[in-house]
Amino acid sequence: MKIYSMIIANRGEIAVRIIRTCRVLGIETILAASEADEESMAARLADRTIIIGPPPTSTYLNVDLMVQAALEMRAQALHPGYGFLSERAELAQACADKGIIFVGPKAEHIEKMGNKLAARMIAIECGVPVVPGSEKIDSYEHARRVADAIGFPVILKAAAGGGGRGMKIVTAEDATSMKQLYDEASAEAAAAFGDGTLYIEKYITHARHIEVQILGDKNGEAVHLGERDCSTQRRHQKLIEEAGAPNISDALRNDICDAAVRLVKSISYENAGTVEFVYDIDEEKYYFLEMNTRIQVEHPVTEMVTGIDIVREQINIASGGGLPFAQGDISFRGHAFECRINAEDPFAGFRPTPGVITGWEMPQGPGVRVDTHCYHGYKVPFFYDSLIAKIIVHGDDREHARRRMVAALDEIVVDGISTTAPFLSEVLTASDFIDGRVHTRILDGLMG
Amino acid sequence: MSNILNFFDGDDIGEISALIDKLEKSSFDYLKLERDGVCIVIGKNGAGDAGAGNVEIAGSMGVSNAASAVSAGGRVAGRVAGGVAGSHNAAEMGASVSIGNIGAPGTSGISGNLETHGTSEPPGISGTPETPGTPVNGEIVEQDGYVIVRSPNYGLFYTQSEPGAPPYTHVGAMIKAGDTVGLLETMKTFTAISSPTDGEVSAIYVVNEETLEPGQPLMSIQI
Numbered sequence: 001m002k003i004y005s006m007i008i009a010n011r012g013e014i015a016v017r018i019i020r021t022c023r024v025l026g027i028e029t030i031l032a033a034s035e036a037d038e039e040s041m042a043a044r045l046a047d048r049t050i051i052i053g054p055p056p057t058s059t060y061l062n063v064d065l066m067v068q069a070a071l072e073m074r075a076q077a078l079h080p081g082y083g084f085l086s087e088r089a090e091l092a093q094a095c096a097d098k099g100i101i102f103v104g105p106k107a108e109h110i111e112k113m114g115n116k117l118a119a120r121m122i123a124i125e126c127g128v129p130v131v132p133g134s135e136k137i138d139s140y141e142h143a144r145r146v147a148d149a150i151g152f153p154v155i156l157k158a159a160a161g162g163g164g165r166g167m168k169i170v171t172a173e174d175a176t177s178m179k180q181l182y183d184e185a186s187a188e189a190a191a192a193f194g195d196g197t198l199y200i201e202k203y204i205t206h207a208r209h210i211e212v213q214i215l216g217d218k219n220g221e222a223v224h225l226g227e228r229d230c231s232t233q234r235r236h237q238k239l240i241e242e243a244g245a246p247n248i249s250d251a252l253r254n255d256i257c258d259a260a261v262r263l264v265k266s267i268s269y270e271n272a273g274t275v276e277f278v279y280d281i282d283e284e285k286y287y288f289l290e291m292n293t294r295i296q297v298e299h300p301v302t303e304m305v306t307g308i309d310i311v312r313e314q315i316n317i318a319s320g321g322g323l324p325f326a327q328g329d330i331s332f333r334g335h336a337f338e339c340r341i342n343a344e345d346p347f348a349g350f351r352p353t354p355g356v357i358t359g360w361e362m363p364q365g366p367g368v369r370v371d372t373h374c375y376h377g378y379k380v381p382f383f384y385d386s387l388i389a390k391i392i393v394h395g396d397d398r399e400h401a402r403r404r405m406v407a408a409l410d411e412i413v414v415d416g417i418s419t420t421a422p423f424l425s426e427v428l429t430a431s432d433f434i435d436g437r438v439h440t441r442i443l444d445g446l447m448g
Numbered sequence: 449m450s451n452i453l454n455f456f457d458g459d460d461i462g463e464i465s466a467l468i469d470k471l472e473k474s475s476f477d478y479l480k481l482e483r484d485g486v487c488i489v490i491g492k493n494g495a496g497d498a499g500a501g502n503v504e505i506a507g508s509m510g511v512s513n514a515a516s517a518v519s520a521g522g523r524v525a526g527r528v529a530g531g532v533a534g535s536h537n538a539a540e541m542g543a544s545v546s547i548g549n550i551g552a553p554g555t556s557g558i559s560g561n562l563e564t565h566g567t568s569e570p571p572g573i574s575g576t577p578e579t580p581g582t583p584v585n586g587e588i589v590e591q592d593g594y595v596i597v598r599s600p601n602y603g604l605f606y607t608q609s610e611p612g613a614p615p616y617t618h619v620g621a622m623i624k625a626g627d628t629v630g631l632l633e634t635m636k637t638f639t640a641i642s643s644p645t646d647g648e649v650s651a652i653y654v655v656n657e658e659t660l661e662p663g664q665p666l667m668s669i670q671i
Contacts, residue, residue: 056604057636191610343635352635354602382602382659386635 003077003101003319007032007070008046009091010081011060013373013390014295015042018079021311027077032069034059036381041373048073055383060084067094077101077318079311083385086294087114103318105271105293112267113291117159117199123288126266128259131278131287133201140182146200147178153203156182158189158196164236165192169203206281207440209233209289210245212260213302215313216269217323224257225302225310226332231438232427234350239420239443240427241298241338243305246398246436248279256286261327263291271317272299272310281439297340297390300371304336304394335401336394339409339424341372342386346423354382359415363408367394367401380417388419398436402428588653588665595645595669599660603634607656615656621649623669630654630666647671 005028008015015031019042022029031037031046036055043049050069053059061084070078078100080086086104093107104110113119117135124130132150136159137143147154152175158166166189168181182198190196208231216222229245230238244253260275274296276289299310308330316324344350360376372389374380380388391408395401409425427433430446590596599605607615607630617629623643630641647669654666 351639352601352637354635382634383604384635386637 001101001319003027003315005030005073005075006077006079006103006315007050007066007073007075008042008079008081009060009066009070010079010084010086011037011040011042011373011384012387013371014081014083014297015040016045016373017371018081018311019045021309021315025312025315027315030069030073030075032066034383036383041375041378055381057084057383063088063091063094066091067098067100070095070100071098075100077103077315079103079314080294082294082297087292089114101318103271103314105269105273109267109269110293113269113273113293115159116157116290119291120199120288122267123263126262128263128288129286131201131204131289134199137198137200140179143182143198143200144178147175150202153205155201155203156185156198157201158185158193159199160189160193160195160197165189166196166198167236171203204278204280204287207231208245208279208281208438209238209276209440210248210256210279210286211274211276211296212257213296213299213310214260214264214269214273214275215310215317215323216264216271216273217317218270218320219322220265220268221323221326222261222265222269223323223325223327223330224261225306225308225330227253227256228298228301229438230298231440232433232442233440234443238298239340239424241301242398242401243301243336244332246438252284252286259286259288263288269293272314297387298338300369300390300392301336301338304369304392305332305334306330307333334394334396335398336392337401337405337428339391339405339428340387340420341389341391341412341414341424342420343380343388343417344386344420345418346420347418350420352382352386353418354380354386355417356380357414357416359413361411361413362389363391363411365408367404368408369393388414388417399434402434588668593671594650595647595671597629597641597643597666597669599632599662599664599666600639600641601632601634601660601662603632603639603660605654605656605658605660605666606631606633607652607654617649617652617667619649619652623647623649632660641666643669645669645671 004026006022007030008018009032010018011033019029019031023045029046029048031042031049032052033040033043033049034053034055035051037043038049038051050073052065052069053062059065063085066078066085078091078095080091080103085091087110089107089111092102092104092110095102096107112122120130120135133154134142134146137146143156147170152170152172154170156166156168156170166185168185170178170181174181186196186198189198208229210227210229210231212227213225214222215225226243227245228241228243230241232238232240256277259277263275264273271293272295274292276292277286278289279286295310295314302308303310313323342350343353345353356379357374357376360374360378362370362372364370369392370389371392374388391405391412393401393404393408395404406425406428409421409428412419412421414421427443427446430442432438432442432445588596609616609631616631617623617627623629624646625643627643628640629643629649632639632641649667650670651668652666653668654660654664660666
């Protein structure tokens, strides 16, 4: 069924990104916005805007409100974007119940893959390696037994969530205080996710974060669009992403991508998704981490090297269309980087810097793409996250792309608020980064 | 309930009634919502400055409502009632009209107090008018022997670590330098606000979940 109207249940740059593809496809767009976003770029680009509530994030987290808005505006489909409600099975289910096409996977797949323990079981069942550890721990004593069996360091994680909350690393030196760390992690998990259940894994000291973009359709077909390296992180938040991953063999690249496709085919996953892996640099092994059942912030780097509009494919799949290409039809060209520009002051402990943008110049030129919702005079609200722009570049190879990014970042002028752009320039010109020796703690050495 | 001076529409009244019901059934004594120049304070059992069984609403006359939701550009197509619609230009209007109590004494009622209630000039909601450091004509002035704790950034202020938890501090509390007196949430990042000095909390100018601006006075501490 062709989709002719869509409500966007999100804000910021991803709302703009989705609207852009809809405009190309001739789909009428309706933005569900909070009062704080009434004057946003997404609201200006959308055909219609419905104000669904006050500024706090709770407005964008209200399933009933979103569904009510979709029905009121007679939207045929709903795109959840990323974050907010994008991985809430209730929204996918509520849409299904009300006859609204949800541009994303089925509720049952969101539910299954959203639970890390269930996802881990699925990975094991289809022969995808998982990090040594236990599926679930029910007490400190249990955690200690597993830790002794797999060896320190270990990491305690919340079963119900991510983002670093409810997460504690226990080194061999910490072993004596493991009880306290266990209690803290459980309490944090309970506070953040309403569920104090933990699991325990071997902690990988020198790790890379490598993920695979996949697409699956209703016929059970699935393809991958290659891998991305998202190791350059600060406090578990990705700052720079690239496609493809540097310094890995083609054999390993193929293995990881095949594993991702095997996983999603095993559950007949529909729509776009990302299978995340952790790569152990010392042991040269990869392990399944989790699956994100939505579009990712960093999807543009994949679009740059494949030439595929992932949002367009999402919409095609949601409307019942089969994948228009087989794996063999997908080719990869060059290298791409994405830098997340945040409204934070890198010289003041990354303190968030909401406020009015009094000067705004973004880079342009060959191979440069800017995804943003900001403009001259825009007031960056303090209610939401600090992402104000994504600078994406493409180059013939990694070094060409890196140099393009350095040049692009240098063009940025943002007045009125501080941004992380100067810090990202430093990262891009650090020797480890230049040589592709990326790992999840690469920034530790650069932060002073 | 009928419309009051065209300030509220039927939906708003319904929302306010629902808030009152919620507060009455909850264990909380005091609720304040402030947005876009409209401030709603509901109290019971003598909590806060709302008085027993009072609802206080401050805002300007130019209140938008469901009927006026289509913006000049014609692009805003509607609103889902998710709260009480508020004016965006309370500071410009600055009308100050008291329309008194309409509720029966002793029960929850509504009083409309149409005055500028902007976030840059927070009300002294705790402490008595004689307390040094409380606002004088809307200004909070530094005085000898008192330290004003100010907001370091824009954000949402929390007086407690989580809903239901005891507040970090209260008027009359003896605190030490470095004690956390509140939390500020800015762009999903939490900053603990700590006291710069030892002393006694003499006044608190903000309430839980109030939106703050940089430099806004939060509380006064008597050294």
